[in-house]
Amino acid sequence: DIQMTQSPSVLSASVGDRVTLNCKASQNINKYLNWYQQKLGEAPKLLIYNTNNLQTGIPSRFSGSGSGTDYTLTISSLQPEDVATYFCFQHNSWPGTFGAGTKLELK
Amino acid sequence: QVQLQQSGAELAKPGSSVKISCKASGYTFTSYYISWIKQTTGQGLEYIGYINTGSGGTNYNEKFKGKATLTVDKSSSTAFMQLSSLTPDDSAVYYCARGTTDYWGQGVMVTVSS
Numbered sequence: 001d002i003q004m005t006q007s008p009s010v011l012s013a014s015v016g017d018r019v020t021l022n023c024k025a026s027q028n029i030n031k032y033l034n035w036y037q038q039k040l041g042e043a044p045k046l047l048i049y050n051t052n053n054l055q056t057g058i059p060s061r062f063s064g065s066g067s068g069t070d071y072t073l074t075i076s077s078l079q080p081e082d083v084a085t086y087f088c089f090q091h092n093s094w095p096g097t098f099g100a101g102t103k104l105e106l107k
Numbered sequence: 108q109v110q111l112q113q114s115g116a117e118l119a120k121p122g123s124s125v126k127i128s129c130k131a132s133g134y135t136f137t138s139y140y141i142s143w144i145k146q147t148t149g150q151g152l153e154y155i156g157y158i159n160t161g162s163g164g165t166n167y168n169e170k171f172k173g174k175a176t177l178t179v180d181k182s183s184s185t186a187f188m189q190l191s192s193l194t195p196d197d198s199a200v201y202y203c204a205r206g207t208t209d210y211w212g213q214g215v216m217v218t219v220s221s
Contacts, residue, residue, distance in 0.1 A: 034208065043202055043211040044152070055209065087152060093206050096169035098152035 002026050002090055006099035012107040019075040021102045023088035029070050032092035033063055035073045038101075039084045047086075048073060053080065109133040111203050111212035118218050119193050126189040127215045134144030136184035137161040139206040143177065143188050146214070147199045155201075163171055193219045 003026040007097040013019050023033065031051040036044035046055045048064035049069060061076045075082055083106055114128040129141060143155040156167035158177040165177045172196070176189040190197055200214040 036208075043214050044208075045211070046209050049207070049209065089152075089154075089208065094166070095156070095170075096154040096207075098154070101150050 001095060002029065002093050002097050004088055004090055004097050004099035006086075006088060006102050008102060009100070010103045010105065012105045013078050014107045015078055015080060017078045019071040019078050019082075021104070023066075023071045023073070023099050025069045025071075027093075029090040029092035031067060032090055033064075033066065033071045034089045034091065035062075036087045036089065037082075037084045038087065040045050044087060056098065074076055078104075078106075109205065109210045111205065111210055112205060113201075113212040113215045115163045116216045116218070118220065121194055121219055121221055123193055124189055124191040125193065125217055126187055127201060127217070129186045129212050130190075131184045131186070131205070134205070137181060141177075141179070141186040142206070142208055143175065144202045144208070145171075145199045145213075146202065155188070160186065176196065179184060193217075195219050 005024045007022045033049040033051050037047050038044040047058050047062050051066055052064045062076050065072050084103045085103045087101045109130045112130045112220050117125045137160045140157045140159045142157040145153045155171045155175050158165045158179050160179050179189045198219045200216050202214045203212040
């Protein structure tokens, strides 16, 4: 199975900061990479699909980029409601695999 | 609006089985397959497999073969997952999701304890 490594595991940032979360695959995943936001007690919510496509209804401050094995989720201006854990997921190879998550906190 | 409504929490004894449901609404059920995902604190998120809601065909993560059985009832737009021979390691929150996971159910907590 493809291993997905997210970094950092915990990130503290201030409101208004530009925040970057990373996800590295153990092999090329051809941009089949999704990002999810999970708030405490809730189901994950899709933010970005296939590297850089914003899911309907998601604020434009979220964006994704990457290729090959390295992918990034960027929040251009952190808002209080963005406090959550963020997961990446590759669906290029069977079975799909998730990263362990980055917990985003307010400083 | 797309909704996936899952059944309620389950408390089960080791060795038993549970069957959880996922009722879809707000879209054409047979146009998307249903995925199932397991979430635990220790192992994180794991993709169990999916069912083709039109044909009933399934594809399982090797790790969950023999543990999970996916079925579907097109007449009620409901997908099901049965978990068998339960052990404490099966205690988790189980989610259904549409297709490649664009919409998720609210999750079902399964607790396996004697």
